[in-house]
Amino acid sequence: MTAVVYAARTLIVLVVLGIGLRLLGKREASQLTIYDLAMIMALSNAVQNALTGGRGDLSIGLASAGTIVVVTWVFARIIRRRPDLERRLVGVPTLLVYDGRPLRHRMRRELVTDDDLEAALRERSLSDARQARLVVLEVDGSITVVPRSEGD
Amino acid sequence: MNLLERIFDYPSATGALIVAGKTAAIYVFLIVGLRLLGKRELGQMSLHDVVLIVVLGNAVQNAMLGGDNTLGGGLVAAGVLLLLNRVVNVVLARSRRVERFLSGEPVLIVHDGHVLRGAMSREGVTIEQLHAALREHGIASVGEVHMCVLEVDGTMSVVPRQASVLKTRRHYRGLRLP
Numbered sequence: 001m002t003a004v005v006y007a008a009r010t011l012i013v014l015v016v017l018g019i020g021l022r023l024l025g026k027r028e029a030s031q032l033t034i035y036d037l038a039m040i041m042a043l044s045n046a047v048q049n050a051l052t053g054g055r056g057d058l059s060i061g062l063a064s065a066g067t068i069v070v071v072t073w074v075f076a077r078i079i080r081r082r083p084d085l086e087r088r089l090v091g092v093p094t095l096l097v098y099d100g101r102p103l104r105h106r107m108r109r110e111l112v113t114d115d116d117l118e119a120a121l122r123e124r125s126l127s128d129a130r131q132a133r134l135v136v137l138e139v140d141g142s143i144t145v146v147p148r149s150e151g152d
Numbered sequence: 153m154n155l156l157e158r159i160f161d162y163p164s165a166t167g168a169l170i171v172a173g174k175t176a177a178i179y180v181f182l183i184v185g186l187r188l189l190g191k192r193e194l195g196q197m198s199l200h201d202v203v204l205i206v207v208l209g210n211a212v213q214n215a216m217l218g219g220d221n222t223l224g225g226g227l228v229a230a231g232v233l234l235l236l237n238r239v240v241n242v243v244l245a246r247s248r249r250v251e252r253f254l255s256g257e258p259v260l261i262v263h264d265g266h267v268l269r270g271a272m273s274r275e276g277v278t279i280e281q282l283h284a285a286l287r288e289h290g291i292a293s294v295g296e297v298h299m300c301v302l303e304v305d306g307t308m309s310v311v312p313r314q315a316s317v318l319k320t321r322r323h324y325r326g327l328r329l330p
Binding site: 036 | 155158159160175178179182183186201205206208209210212213216217219220221222223224225226227229230231233234235236237238240241242244245246248251254255257258289298299301303304305307309310311312
């Protein structure tokens with residue numbers, strides 16, 4: 001019975017965290033700052049007692065940890081089966097620069113700063129957004145750059 | 153106590169407010185503390201820094217919750233952290249000044265073939281490290297460089313005069329002074 005209680009609590013916390021991070025978190029994991037990391041660490045500790053009820057019993061720990069593993073596995077399966085759901089759950093790549101023109105409203109929506117964009121361009125040895133054909137914020141949070149080819 | 157009550161337990165309204173207030177205070181404290189530490193990007197972090205952050209998370213756990221073991225209490229604390237982090241990220245994206253203060257700025261090291269010695273020594277980058285970064289980008293001499301920038305994450309990007317696309321990533325951590 002205890003195991004069921006804590007498995008259910010773990011499930012609820014996971015769902016709430018998943019929705020919360022999707023709505024409020026930022027996607028550019030590669031641009032994760034030390035502040036974001038501190039938030040994630042504090043977050044995991046903040047929900048710890050909610051998961052286990054502040055008790056250190058082995059059975060509770062196993063029920064809670066087991067639920068996390070199963071939920072992650074189920075989530076991965078759902079995404080593989082239903083690519084349409086993946087768009088909603090994981091997001092789609094976002095175009096940040098098209099044909100040398102930065103798309104400011106999208107950058108703002110995805111919380112990509114000018115500094116982030118410029119750093120990504122320099123990483124690909126470009127000095128200016130005008131030299132880029134496409135700059136895309138991928139779902140994994142990295143920023144990819146497709147330069148203009150000669151004669152473009 | 154029936155099953156549902158055991159699953160969906162929650163603190164009183166005052167208890168929830170106290171958890172929210174404590175969590176907000178801890179978050180602000182963490183940001184100020186980490187800013188004082190000087191490092192701002194994960195790329196600059198060593199194993200010690202990661203350990204520090206994990207331990208920090210554990211150290212503040214009871215301060216946030218104050219022994220509140222309910223499901224509701226944990227979710228309130230998590231929600232406050234997510235919201236505040238969002239606020240910080242939005243402010244960073246909107247205001248260049250705040251971003252520069254919290255994240256630092258990229259520093260130009262080489263401009264059109266000229267080495268900016270003042271910037272280099274301020275950032276603690278040696279000429280050997282600069283040459284190593286250029287070689288990594290397949291460039292033999294400073295004269296071929298349009299610009300070389302020390303990024304806020306501690307890596308160096310090189311833009312050659314004839315734009316070719318070559319990129320290797322390497323961290324020059326510990327070089328930037330807080």
